[in-house]
Amino acid sequence: MEDRTNITLSRCSTTVLSVASATVIIITSEVNARTTQKSIWVATCWISQKMKSLVIFLAAFACSSALPDDIYNPGYLLYQREDGLIEVEDLNNATIQVYATxxxxxxxxxxxxxxxxxxxxxxxxxxxxxxxxxxxxxxxxxxxxxxxxxxxxxxxxxxxxxxxxxxxxxxxxxxxxxxxxxxxxxxxxxxxxxxxxxxxxxxxxxxxxxxxxxxxxxxxxxxxxxxxxxxxxxxxxxxxxxxxxxxxxxxxxxxxxxxxxxxxxxxxxxxxxxxxxxxxxxxxxxxxxxxxxxxxxxxxxxxxxxxxxxxxxxxxxxxxxxxxxxxxxxxxxxxxxxxxxxxxxxxxxxxxxxxxxxxxxxxxxxxxxxxxxx
Structure with a gap:
């Protein structure tokens, strides 16, 4: 049995399919940068039903902002810490915290x-x-x-x-x-x-x-x-x-x-x-x-x-x-x-x-x- 949910975010189309006890997320994003339509991200991953809250984070991660020139800016950075936990970092709204000395x-x-x-x-x-x-x-x-x-x-x-x-x-x-x-x-x-x-x-x-x-x-x-x-x-x-x-x-x-x-x-x-x-x-x-x-x-x-x-x-x-x-x-x-x-x-x-x-x-x-x- 399949349950299909579509999530629409800015510049992003996300489809979430629930099949049995697992969830598959198919994320596509298109960005118009300098009049050129660029496909930024296509990701498919299986996530347990207990981690549904991560669905929105992954969707947000995939929806990158328009790229100035050729800088690679995914918008959101999903990373795994040394202790194994996964966190999401917002690159678009970040500020410089300290300067190196x-x-x-x-x-x-x-x-x-x-x-x-x-x-x-x-x-x-x-x-x-x-x-x-x-x-x-x-x-x-x-x-x-x-x-x-x-x-x-x-x-x-x-x-x-x-x-x-x-x-x-x-x-x-x-x-x-x-x-x-x-x-x-x-x-x-x-x-x-x-x-x-x-x-x-x-x-x-x-x-x-x-x-x-x-x-x-x-x-x-x-x-x-x-x-x-x-x-x-x-x-x-x-x-x-x-x-x-x-x-x-x-x-x-x-x-x-x-x-x-x-x-x-x-x-x-x-x-x-x-x-x-x-x-x-x-x-x-x-x-x-x-x-x-x-x-x-x-x-x-x-x-x-x-x-x-x-x-x-x-x-x-x-x-x-x-x-x-x-x-x-x-x-x-x-x-x-x-x-x-x-x-x-x-x-x-x-x-x-x-x-x-x-x-x-x-x-x-x-x-x-x-x-x-x-």
Missing amino acids: EADMTFHFFDPSNPSRGTAIKSSQIPYILSLTGFDNRRDTLVIIHGWRNHYQSPVNDIIKNAALSNHNLNVIVVDWSPIAGSNYLTAQRAVTRVGQYVGTFLTRLESQIGLSLARTTIVGHSLGAHITGNAGAATRGRIRYLVGLDPAGPLFSERDTSNRLDPTDGQFVQVIHTNDGVLGFGINMGHADYFPNGGKTQPGCGIDVAGSCAHSRAYEYYAESLFHNFFNSRQCNSYSDFTNNICSATSSRMGGLPLQNRAGIYFLRTNSRPLYA
């Missing part, structure tokens, strides 16, 4: 002799780093930058740090910008340029005062952290050896405007891994090498990934696995359709790893639904 930045130093506890360092302590930490400028250095709503102990940092120190003789610096990242999305998104400049300045001071080699430094960032990675690289005038963007955040960023986001000019070689394009991620080519596992939108094993959090986090899970053993073999293709139809060039590359393979291009690959993903 250098005091908001803490840098946690780890090394093979101190892989778990780390040492928290503020920029004023740079002259004393060699005595306070196990930092050794003869080692390569890996810098890790988390995303929105995260902190230095978030899974993205621990998973990558542990994989790196288990398999490489490295200095690892985990950047904690949680006083800003913990604010609303608009505040955090607007801060990526300034936070990136603080990170870049910190690294250039390490270079001049204790001998850090930027040519032997890799910065890896997830989500908003990927754009901070780009801004940090730009602050060093593109002298960082490798920049890795893990599913760079999409909401409120623009394809044309590269002033606040990751792009190929930010480092000597920029690699980007796309796993959740169109929801939390931004699937445009941003690096010298862009990888699209499973097409770059959804990921196997994530099921009905309503908020996109599972697919979004796969980017750092894939990268961490590549630090153990990199079997993420990828093929250079024009599109995922060409990849699935075996219409590709003979050029191949491995996604992730350290050091990276310096092979520019657009690459596609398939992964498993659970570890080992490659």
Whole structure:
């Protein structure tokens, strides 16, 4: 037996079908932007009958406002917190809560002799780093930058740090910008340029005062952290050896405007891994090498990934696995359709790893639904 309810919201048509004990929501939205009719969102998801209150939130999430220029603005952002709860954030009516300052930045130093506890360092302590930490400028250095709503102990940092120190003789610096990242999305998104400049300045001071080699430094960032990675690289005038963007955040960023986001000019070689394009991620080519596992939108094993959090986090899970053993073999293709139809060039590359393979291009690959993903 089927019960059909139509909900009409501004610029949106939503159909809710109740079948037995489950509800399926089919949401379509069309926006007129600069006289061009653009289809913004089509989503289908199954939700238990006990969560009917979420129906309206999902409908609102799908009804995005008109897009100024080419900025990706979904209007509402559905996200999953680290404790598993799902929340909705209104992007159109948000206000900037705080502005980033250098005091908001803490840098946690780890090394093979101190892989778990780390040492928290503020920029004023740079002259004393060699005595306070196990930092050794003869080692390569890996810098890790988390995303929105995260902190230095978030899974993205621990998973990558542990994989790196288990398999490489490295200095690892985990950047904690949680006083800003913990604010609303608009505040955090607007801060990526300034936070990136603080990170870049910190690294250039390490270079001049204790001998850090930027040519032997890799910065890896997830989500908003990927754009901070780009801004940090730009602050060093593109002298960082490798920049890795893990599913760079999409909401409120623009394809044309590269002033606040990751792009190929930010480092000597920029690699980007796309796993959740169109929801939390931004699937445009941003690096010298862009990888699209499973097409770059959804990921196997994530099921009905309503908020996109599972697919979004796969980017750092894939990268961490590549630090153990990199079997993420990828093929250079024009599109995922060409990849699935075996219409590709003979050029191949491995996604992730350290050091990276310096092979520019657009690459596609398939992964498993659970570890080992490659």
